[in-house]
Amino acid sequence: MVLSLDDVCVEVSSRRVLSGVSFDVLPGGITALSGPSGCGKTTLLGVLSLLLLPSSGSVSIDGKSSFSSKDRRVFWRERAGFVYQDYGLVDDESVAYNVMLSRVSKRKLRSGSSGSVRRLDAVLSSVGLSSRKTDCVSVLSGGERQRVGIARALFKKADYLFVDEPTASLDSVNRDNVISLLRNAADSGVCVVVATHDAGFVEACDSVVSLRGGKVVSVTGAAAGNNAARNNAAANGSANVSANVSAAPVSVSGKSEPVF
DSSP states (O other): OOEEEEEEEEEETTEEEEEEEEEEEOSSEEEEEEOSTTSSHHHHHHHHTTSSOOSEEEEEETTBOOOOHHHHHHHHHHTEEEEOTTOOOOTTSBHHHHHHSSOOOHHHHHHTOSHHHHHHHHHHHHTTOGGGTTSBGGGSOHHHHHHHHHHHHHHTTOSEEEEESTTTTOOHHHHHHHHHHHHHHHHTTOEEEEEEOOHHHHHTSSEEEEEETTEEEEEEETTHHHHHHHHHHHHHTSSOOOSOOOOSOBOSSSSOOOOO
């Protein structure tokens, strides 16, 4: 369960948004896409999740690098979960509907008789919203809405979780709650990728991919070894690279640059 990018470039209206991006994302951890506004974080998240096709280069998921429109739809439906900065919820529907994306009668919700309702109850309990399942989303706070978004991703048992600026509008308490929920998901084996400029959140991640001007300037943390091996293999023209790879920050550009 590995996500890999190889020399990915993205152009939008003749403007290059991402240039020469190559790195791996490992399962069972949180990878932060970090950098200042406009550096390409959200675009890169879109490429990793197959929502956006690169102009050149390739995206590989579990060794597969060619995706038809049907393949992408299957990936989104069966393996990917999304948490949006603006929550992506239906305001005039209940918490239960937004998590399950289907209507269930209040009687069934109260009885908990079906397997899906029992799973709903377990997921809402994990995000601290057990008492809110029949409430309309429009009456929830920002922190509660973000937790509903995470609950929806957890409900579908996604292998990959793509998260865009989840703490941007939250207070410190709700921010910590969101980080804890994503950490629990990663610890259960989910591959979590987060676009964020929240320095505190970045520190809580297992790997950090730092961007500047649409280019990766460094990869640090758990994924650093994988990416160092990739870079060395490319430089040597061979995949037979020494396993003695440092976990120190790896500069893709050849220069040592700070993490943002």
